[in-house]
Amino acid sequence: MSRVLTWRALLTLAALAALPAVPGLPRYYLLLAFDALLFGAIAMSLDLLMGYTGLVSFGHAAFYGLGAYATAILMERGVLSLWACLGFSVLVVGAYALVVSYFATARRGIYFALLTLIFAEVVYTFFRYTQTFGGSDGIQGLPDAELWRGVPIDTPERKYYLVLAYLALAYATCRVVVTSHFGRVLVAIRENEDRARFLGYSVQRYKMAVCLISALLTGLAGAIYPIRSAFATPDLMVWTESGEFIISVMIGGLGTLVGPIIGGVFFTILRDKVSSYVDWYFIVIGVVLIVIVLFMPKGLLGFRRLLGFKQWRATA
Amino acid sequence: MARDGVVLEVAAVSKSFGALAALTDVSLAVREGEVFSVIGPNGAGKSTLFNVVSGLHAPSRGRVSFRGREIGGLAPEAINRLGVAKTFQITNVFPEISVGENVRVAAQSRSADSGRLASLWRRPDVEVRVDELLDAFGLAARRDALAENLSHGEQRYLEICLALATEPSLLLLDEPTAGMTPGETKGATQLIRHVARARGLTLLLIEHDMSVVMGISDRIAVLHFGEKIAEGTPEAIRNDPKVIEAYLGGGED
Ligand SMILES: Nc1ncnc2c1ncn2[C@@H]1O[C@H](COP(=O)(O)OP(=O)(O)OP(=O)(O)O)[C@@H](O)[C@H]1O
Numbered sequence: 423m424s425r426v427l428t429w430r431a432l433l434t435l436a437a438l439a440a441l442p443a444v445p446g447l448p449r450y451y452l453l454l455a456f457d458a459l460l461f462g463a464i465a466m467s468l469d470l471l472m473g474y475t476g477l478v479s480f481g482h483a484a485f486y487g488l489g490a491y492a493t494a495i496l497m498e499r500g501v502l503s504l505w506a507c508l509g510f511s512v513l514v515v516g517a518y519a520l521v522v523s524y525f526a527t528a529r530r531g532i533y534f535a536l537l538t539l540i541f542a543e544v545v546y547t548f549f550r551y552t553q554t555f556g557g558s559d560g561i562q563g564l565p566d567a568e569l570w571r572g573v574p575i576d577t578p579e580r581k582y583y584l585v586l587a588y589l590a591l592a593y594a595t596c597r598v599v600v601t602s603h604f605g606r607v608l609v610a611i612r613e614n615e616d617r618a619r620f621l622g623y624s625v626q627r628y629k630m631a632v633c634l635i636s637a638l639l640t641g642l643a644g645a646i647y648p649i650r651s652a653f654a655t656p657d658l659m660v661w662t663e664s665g666e667f668i669i670s671v672m673i674g675g676l677g678t679l680v681g682p683i684i685g686g687v688f689f690t691i692l693r694d695k696v697s698s699y700v701d702w703y704f705i706v707i708g709v710v711l712i713v714i715v716l717f718m719p720k721g722l723l724g725f726r727r728l729l730g731f732k733q734w735r736a737t738a
Numbered sequence: 739m740a741r742d743g744v745v746l747e748v749a750a751v752s753k754s755f756g757a758l759a760a761l762t763d764v765s766l767a768v769r770e771g772e773v774f775s776v777i778g779p780n781g782a783g784k785s786t787l788f789n790v791v792s793g794l795h796a797p798s799r800g801r802v803s804f805r806g807r808e809i810g811g812l813a814p815e816a817i818n819r820l821g822v823a824k825t826f827q828i829t830n831v832f833p834e835i836s837v838g839e840n841v842r843v844a845a846q847s848r849s850a851d852s853g854r855l856a857s858l859w860r861r862p863d864v865e866v867r868v869d870e871l872l873d874a875f876g877l878a879a880r881r882d883a884l885a886e887n888l889s890h891g892e893q894r895y896l897e898i899c900l901a902l903a904t905e906p907s908l909l910l911l912d913e914p915t916a917g918m919t920p921g922e923t924k925g926a927t928q929l930i931r932h933v934a935r936a937r938g939l940t941l942l943l944i945e946h947d948m949s950v951v952m953g954i955s956d957r958i959a960v961l962h963f964g965e966k967i968a969e970g971t972p973e974a975i976r977n978d979p980k981v982i983e984a985y986l987g988g989g990e991d
């Protein structure tokens with residue numbers, strides 16, 4: 423089949439679409455599934471940078487948070503159209519990502535991680551202390567967004583299908599990108615960026631482009647979050663959030679796209695389950711992560727090999 | 739202005755690293771279709787000359803022109819896109835992807851979509867060109883192996899495949915046979931010459947092995963402590979007293 427529409431992808435989508443039909447499933451689980459899939463999609467977007475290009479962003483929470491604030495700011499002012507919120511988020515996140523990616527890719531090595539982190543902290547601090555946007559409380563108590571006039575995205579089912587549609591779109595985008603001419607160059611940059619230049623590739627342009635794609639996908643995830651939660655707060659873009667995205671990618675398996683989705687889902691569910699018993703869920707996550715890094719360097723997806731499945735290929 | 743048949747002109751190029759003068763006032767002209775070799779003792783500045791021509795370093799002084807166009811100081815990617823490719827003295831490939839993927843990513847660099855928006859979704863078909871190169875260098879059976887798992891000799895060939903895949907008209911080979919046994923060196927030299935002829939390439943070559951250099955070159959330039967001390971046919975170089983002095987006095991090889 424094609425690069426995107428594999429039987430496996432379609433079956434997975436169908437199974438996920440059937441989730442609300444599970445008899446007796448508490449509606450709360452649909453919202454947990456929303457969070458899990460959203461987190462997974464963000465981890466997948468980050469994998470374009472980490473797994474394919476070899477760049478570690480410590481500032482993805484800013485793309486996420488900016489997307490969320492863009493939606494919240496519009497909805498607070500009575501603009502409830504989903505499409506307007508998505509469009510505005512793309513503009514805001516895109517403009518910010520252009521600036522960050524330009525500076526972060528201008529130099530090599532550790533600067534990328536450092537600059538993405540510093541820029542994100544500036545954005546966090548701005549929203550944390552700007553009273554127009556609610557300061558530390560953020561923007562709360564938002565109404566329901568509308569798919570179009572008269573069709574509010576109000577029930578857990580509708581919210582769940584919104585995130586599912588987003589995930590499908592983000593996955594298709596990532597798959598197309600990594601299997602394209604462009605995706606091959608990303609892998610070459612990860613492997614040996616000096617040599618890539620001697621083959622005629624303007625490495626910085628490729629890095630900026632992949633940053634922009636990853637940032638926009640993460641920004642779109644941010645844009646739909648307030649539609650489920652009815653709020654946007656500065657906590658969405660605190661730097662530990664970026665760290666959790668990175669951990670999800672590593673748990674799932676670098677350079678696999680599907681792995682980070684599973685990693686993000688796993689992380690979200692673990693956090694939800696553990697933190698309902700103990701506050702120190704991060705210790706549990708930490709132990710899990712150490713076990714994975716030590717014993718499964720390819721992440722959860724790498725585990726499939728031990729079970730006799732065919733190995734996933736980082737480059738298609 | 740390009741002089742008749744001159745592909746690459748290096749005019750009074752100097753390059754220093756801090757106080758170290760790696761190249762001093764070096765000039766040479768490489769003509770279309772010839773094999774031009776650069777020899778000289780270790781540290782003579784041969785690789786530095788290649789790095790200046792291929793864009794890794796900007797010349798401190800002097801000019802470099804390729805087909806009449808000034809390229810001194812351009813970025814490596816820009817120079818490559820003009821048709822100059824280089825192999826590295828120390829193997830410099832993409833280690834953790836397959837041999838086939840290595841050559842594919844190099845080959846697609848010249849596809850129509852390269853550098854355009856459409857490259858985000860299109861995947862150019864470069865298989866024919868990849869197969870040709872892998873066949874020519876005996877790597878066809880190794881296409882699915884990771885590059886880092888190749889033998890040293892195979893990696894040296896892959897190094898050349900990457901450069902050739904970008905379809906250069908001028909190929910810079912920095913000691914392509916470095917680390918090969920004398921037997922391998924002989925085979926490799928014949929193969930390189932054969933491929934260069936078949937593709938109508940101009941070759942600029944650095945080579946340590948004197949028998950190789952004398953056999954393959956149309957003309958030879960000799961560097962010593964960053965200066966060009968001689969230039970001429972293999973016959974003339976073999977008998978040049980300054981060259982003999984440099985090699986004997988230099989105390990190596
Ligand atoms: N990037 C650099 N920074 C500082 N010094 C350098 C650099 N590159 C080369 N040099 C110095 O310039 C001089 C010439 O080096 P170069 O590599 O060009 O020699 P070479 O003729 O290629 O030698 P070899 O036969 O050993 O490869 C050496 O003294 C080297 O140490």
Ligand SMILES: [Mg+2]
Pocket residue numbers: 784785786827
């Ligand atoms: Mg050298």
